[in-house]
Amino acid sequence: MELNTQLKTLAEKINQLKDRIETEESTKHAFVLPFINILGYDTFNPTEVVPEFTADLGLKKGEKVDYAIFQNNEPILIIECKNWKENLLVHNSQLFRYFHVTKTRFSLLTNGIHFQFYTDLDEQNKMDEKPFLEFDITNLKENTVNEIAKFHKSNFDVNNIVNNASSLKYTKEIKKFLSEELNEPSFDFVRLFANKVYNGRLTEKVMEEFKELVQKGFNQFVSEKVNDRLNAALNKEAEKQQVEQIDEVTETTKVETTEEEMEGYRIVVAILRRKLTVDRIVHRDTQSYFGILLDDNNRKPLCRLHFNGSKKYIGLFDDKKNETKQPLESIDAIYQFEKELLETVGFYEGDNQV
Numbered sequence: 001m002e003l004n005t006q007l008k009t010l011a012e013k014i015n016q017l018k019d020r021i022e023t024e025e026s027t028k029h030a031f032v033l034p035f036i037n038i039l040g041y042d043t044f045n046p047t048e049v050v051p052e053f054t055a056d057l058g059l060k061k062g063e064k065v066d067y068a069i070f071q072n073n074e075p076i077l078i079i080e081c082k083n084w085k086e087n088l089l090v091h092n093s094q095l096f097r098y099f100h101v102t103k104t105r106f107s108l109l110t111n112g113i114h115f116q117f118y119t120d121l122d123e124q125n126k127m128d129e130k131p132f133l134e135f136d137i138t139n140l141k142e143n144t145v146n147e148i149a150k151f152h153k154s155n156f157d158v159n160n161i162v163n164n165a166s167s168l169k170y171t172k173e174i175k176k177f178l179s180e181e182l183n184e185p186s187f188d189f190v191r192l193f194a195n196k197v198y199n200g201r202l203t204e205k206v207m208e209e210f211k212e213l214v215q216k217g218f219n220q221f222v223s224e225k226v227n228d229r230l231n232a233a234l235n236k237e238a239e240k241q242q243v244e245q246i247d248e249v250t251e252t253t254k255v256e257t258t259e260e261e262m263e264g265y266r267i268v269v270a271i272l273r274r275k276l277t278v279d280r281i282v283h284r285d286t287q288s289y290f291g292i293l294l295d296d297n298n299r300k301p302l303c304r305l306h307f308n309g310s311k312k313y314i315g316l317f318d319d320k321k322n323e324t325k326q327p328l329e330s331i332d333a334i335y336q337f338e339k340e341l342l343e344t345v346g347f348y349e350g351d352n353q354v
Helices: 003-020 024-038 092-100 142-149 158-183 187-197 204-254 259-272 331-350
Strands: 047-054 064-071 074-079 107-110 114-118 133-136 281-285 291-294 301-308 312-317 323-328
Touching: 003 024, 003 047, 003 142, 003 259, 024 064, 047 074, 074 323, 107 259, 114 259, 133 142, 133 158, 142 291, 158 204, 187 204, 259 291, 259 301, 301 323, 301 331, 323 331
Parallel strands: 074 107
Antiparallel strands: 047 064, 064 074, 107 114, 114 133, 281 291, 291 301, 301 312, 312 323
8 A cells, every 4th residue: 555545544543533542652552653654664573663762861861762763773763752632842852852862863753643853954963943844644745745755664765864854844944934924924025025116215104005015916926826727737637638539539430330240239139138128238339349238338248249350259258257259150150159148148137047
């Protein structure tokens, strides 16, 4: 099962169970351990996923972090867990202390729903104050799933993640900044744009007017960009459908139903009328064969007539819908397969008595 599907399944489980989860320990077992397992690590192997990992702090002995994931006998990720109801912002100082005394480059603070991944971009062996990757597992976007995949056991590469962490961290901060400015533009943000488009003196009244204009302009700009993307996608889909329709028409025009095929169809109808009404026996001609179906359903083939080559064949179907071709000396030879044709009807109708 691919990572995206596994994460969605876990998210659904979390939404179903969270109101019945009361403790931090239950959060670990119901939400966090399954997430670790999805990343490819064996939660039942104490040499790979170490619970209550000791992270002694100088004279302060016996300090433990909830989990440490090991590779090649070295910790690669330490994990501190909290109850799913708790706010993570008040707990990163504890993880900060643990990070300093371990050899790992990555730490994770989570309550099973919100996940915050940290590294040491600002100062080596000192955990950054802000996470470089942060997400809500119940509301994942595709690009976030791609970042989570980098922590999978089969993909894990310290240098690759660290090199990408800087870009993730600052991109996240820029997006956060833009979101805040769009909701409530700051003085400096408004002045930046006002200076570009207004030649007069930026008085308090002018700035107040431009605050509203900047907010409106940005919202319109974002809306237009979204609409452009949607229209482009819709146009692309429409073009695709037109091409498919043209291909379908082209395909249909290449098919030529012969009198021999229709004669063979009439013989099959004559045989099957013992069990079926005529309106249920439908033919569909294709470039490769002349198909005869039950109830005009592609999943219920009764037989196929292969009359396009130099030799004629009838394709018969067993109960698993496997086709077997039988040669025909003449079209009338179809009558020789009356028993097989009636048995095929029985497979679909639940009655194989001829």
